[in-house]
Amino acid sequence: MSKVPAGWELLTIGHIADTVMGFAFKSSDFVQTGTPLLRMGNLYQNEFNLNRNPVFLPEKFKDQYPRFIVKSGDLVMSMTGTMGKQDYGFTVKIPVGSKVALLNQRVLKFISKKNNNSEFLLNVLRSDLTLSLLYSLPGGTKQANLSAKQIQELPVLVPPIPEQTKIAQILSTWDKAITTTEQLIGNSQQQKKSLMQSLLTGKKRLPGFEGEWFKATLGNVSKPQQWPTITSNQLTDSGFKVFGANGFIGYYSDYNHEFECVTVTCRGSTCGEVSLIPAKSYITGNSMCLDDIESLINSYRYIYYALCHRGFNDVISGSAQPQIIGAAIKKIKIALPPLQEQQKIAAVLTAADNEIELLQKKLAFLKQEKAALMQQLLTGKRRVNVETA
Missing domain, CATH: 3.90.220.20 (DNA methylase specificity domains)
Incomplete structure (x- = not known):
């Protein structure tokens, strides 16, 4: 103390x-x-x-x-x-x-x-x-x-009542800012969910687009595959980022994906989670990589959002150790509009993600600053001015 x-x-x-x-x-x-x-x-x-x-x-x-x-x-x-x-x-x-x-x-x-x-x-x-x-x-x-x-x-450590009240008022101001930001994040997430529901099903078409959509399997539009898994002993302190079933896990001396890649976690507690892995990364065998998506025909970002919206509950097997096998991934069907419409839809949803990310960064900053302020105010390292009657 x-x-x-x-x-x-x-x-x-x-x-x-x-x-x-x-x-x-x-x-x-x-x-x-x-x-x-x-x-x-x-x-x-x-x-x-x-x-x-x-x-x-x-x-x-x-x-x-x-x-x-x-x-x-x-x-x-x-x-x-x-x-x-x-x-x-x-x-x-x-x-x-x-x-x-x-x-x-x-x-x-x-x-x-x-x-x-x-x-x-x-x-x-x-x-x-x-x-x-x-x-x-x-x-x-x-x-x-x-x-x-x-x-x-x-x-x-207990200050006099007037100082307790002043400290509480100061921290309450930060709490209100945090709550407001959390509400904004919730609203933005709900708006994105509504956009996905309307845009990825064709219920709402963006201006300038019309015509029929068609359905294709992931095996038709990509090459789903798992890459060799590296051991924890092979991880390094620097180099190229490595991504496993639970996201970033460390670094490696080489990468197996030169460009951004869509992945589906295929085993463990996060089975069925869809991710966009950054360029020049090593992706372990715990995720299915949707490789070789032809950029002149389909947008990999559109496919990413379409799979996020669809989910994989219907192809996950096992209870103690959930998994998705490659054959099941390849048979999954998604609705595909023409390339330009795919790109436009992906751009709209990416903008929504960017807005949410900015708000999340703001929220993290507010919480960090409040925690630092609490440490100072509740220990008396920073004293507050209390007006006397």
């Missing part, structure tokens, strides 16, 4: 907030409609969502279990997760207008003491410093099971 700034105190979470652990409600009490039950899955990735696998309890339970009621403005934390994945410790402030819910077991509610600022507490609980302490706590072998006592004993 950092040095205590002048005017601050080194306390624990238990000094500034009481905690209530949720109740082990019985599944036999679940009903079709009623009071929502707030479970850990509703707090995934610091996002509150009662519509994720909703469960309900009888309305009368609100009167029978008043201690476990959660409402707008309350802070709640998930207390169990998989060790190593760090999917516990998610903390959420229940949004304004949310339905009153009941708190399930392994979810912790915070109740601020002595008018301590709840937004300040939220930022403390989400800070890298607090999370690093959480993830270092012993909690079992396969699962991390945090206790209320462990949370209450976490150290925290």
Whole structure:
């Protein structure tokens, strides 16, 4: 813990907030409609969502279990997760207008003491410093099971109430910018999805284009093949980029694709994922490369978008180890307009991707800057000016 700034105190979470652990409600009490039950899955990735696998309890339970009621403005934390994945410790402030819910077991509610600022507490609980302490706590072998006592004993630097409020206001401004950018990304992704649905099916034609489309198999328009896989020992610290089933994995002394290439992951958890691999890359045998697409007849970028839209669920086999075989890839059919229309459609969708990418970079920048600011404000390394009455 950092040095205590002048005017601050080194306390624990238990000094500034009481905690209530949720109740082990019985599944036999679940009903079709009623009071929502707030479970850990509703707090995934610091996002509150009662519509994720909703469960309900009888309305009368609100009167029978008043201690476990959660409402707008309350802070709640998930207390169990998989060790190593760090999917516990998610903390959420229940949004304004949310339905009153009941708190399930392994979810912790915070109740601020002595008018301590709840937004300040939220930022403390989400800070890298607090999370690093959480993830270092012993909690079992396969699962991390945090206790209320462990949370209450976490150290925290606490400024006076006016300074807490000012810090919370500053960080809230960043949160609003982050939320706005996330909404813009969501809107852009939805617009792109609508464009793909209309343009790649011919339901909507771009100006200046008409005439029939035709269908062809991937085996007709390309040469689907898998290239030799290289071992991890063969990877180097520099050279040409290597791409496997999960994307970029390192560098190699040579490349097997001189130009940009469309690939389909053909095994593993990402089976069926379509990618555009940059020029001068080595593509391992975990992906099917759609080689030799004749650029005078078809646009490889159009084919990429057409396959993203189509998906591969109907040709994936196996459950423990999903895979797609070359024979199945070759038989897949896609609708192909004339080359110029393919190129125009691909250009429209590429522009949509570029817009989303720019917004994602902006979002990453905002989150990085906010994290750096939190580190300074919550440790007192940067002090805020508090206006006196």
